[in-house]
Amino acid sequence: MKLPTHVRIVDVGPRDGLQNQSEIVPLDAKIKLVEMLADAGVPSVEAGAFVSPKWVPQMADTADVMRKITRKPGVSYPVLVPNMKGYEAARDSGCEEVAIFGAASETFSEKNINCSIAESLNQFAPVAEAAIADGIRVRGYISCVLGCPYEGDVSPEAVVNVARALDGMGCYEVSLGDTIGTGTPGKAQDMIAAVAKDIPTDRLGAHFHNTYGQALVNLLAVMQMGVAVIDTAVAGLGGCPYAKGASGNVATEDVLYMLDGLGIETGIDMDKLLAASRFISTTIGRAPASKVGLVKLGADITS
Ligand code: HMG
Numbered sequence: 001m002k003l004p005t006h007v008r009i010v011d012v013g014p015r016d017g018l019q020n021q022s023e024i025v026p027l028d029a030k031i032k033l034v035e036m037l038a039d040a041g042v043p044s045v046e047a048g049a050f051v052s053p054k055w056v057p058q059m060a061d062t063a064d065v066m067r068k069i070t071r072k073p074g075v076s077y078p079v080l081v082p083n084m085k086g087y088e089a090a091r092d093s094g095c096e097e098v099a100i101f102g103a104a105s106e107t108f109s110e111k112n113i114n115c116s117i118a119e120s121l122n123q124f125a126p127v128a129e130a131a132i133a134d135g136i137r138v139r140g141y142i143s144c145v146l147g148c149p150y151e152g153d154v155s156p157e158a159v160v161n162v163a164r165a166l167d168g169m170g171c172y173e174v175s176l177g178d179t180i181g182t183g184t185p186g187k188a189q190d191m192i193a194a195v196a197k198d199i200p201t202d203r204l205g206a207h208f209h210n211t212y213g214q215a216l217v218n219l220l221a222v223m224q225m226g227v228a229v230i231d232t233a234v235a236g237l238g239g240c241p242y243a244k245g246a247s248g249n250v251a252t253e254d255v256l257y258m259l260d261g262l263g264i265e266t267g268i269d270m271d272k273l274l275a276a277s278r279f280i281s282t283t284i285g286r287a288p289a290s291k292v293g294l295v296k297l298g299a300d301i302t303s
């Protein structure tokens, strides 16, 4: 089995994980979570989103998170930005990496960011241009790459069209989101094969939610094709507020357990990662959604 020797983990827990929490997580806890993940050796910690606080109240304090975290040298702290208003706020709070987030499904795009795919790309273009001119790295996301909660099946061609556009804007990497976790390994490989005709696999990320328990096997399938960037969420936190029923991203602990077992280097320390999992699970009063977390920390962690 041909696999990468090194995988870069992007822990999106503080953003993708917490954005869906109904009770507001205190600012100090967000800061501590970001810092604990970086301390565990996670090379990229997605720290928040500069989106409308009316749409996603949980992310309203991202500027404070960005201003108050103690940054670890070499670690990236990307944030989501949907438009120039979000970009300017991100830049002003000292962000060094932003992520623009499109979708391969028209209906999801409308529900998530209130505009069509074409309109969203028109809004992202000036963001990418300004960020690159300001020396800020730009990551691109595509949601619904393996299925949409409103439209069902999504074709690889629909993903390719958005990937090309994001690549053309200068995104250094495109993260492919199975937002509702309905994908299976063959479909995941077909989608990667289609996108890889335009963008090499070493510039693609896999962002798989684990709703149907398929995320690990889908990750193994796409790693065999050369994908070596994986988005995860500590404790398997989260879900997307605009994708009903979607559960969290694949848990960082579960992915790390698999990668450690395969001898794939990540630079992440499992014990420190589990401490972060324990911390956020206790803070939100919910047992971790990760298998490794349940075994190592226990289902009664919150009591
Ligand atoms: P809109 O209502 O169409 O925007 O929302 P608007 O331009 O008409 O502005 C309406 C109000 O929002 C105005 O305020 C603006 O100032 C404000 P008001 O005058 O009413 O007081 N506004 C903003 N405020 C703060 N930051 C901004 C901003 N922009 C406008 N950047 C908008 C459009 C995109 C803002 C809205 O739809 C939104 O914020 N959506 C949130 C989307 C989101 O965060 N979704 C979850 C993340 S995506 C995801 O989870 C998928 C992913 O993980 C990959 C995967 O799993 O597939 C990435």
Ligand code: MG
Pocket: 016, 177, 179, 207, 209, 240, 249
């Ligand atoms: Mg997501």
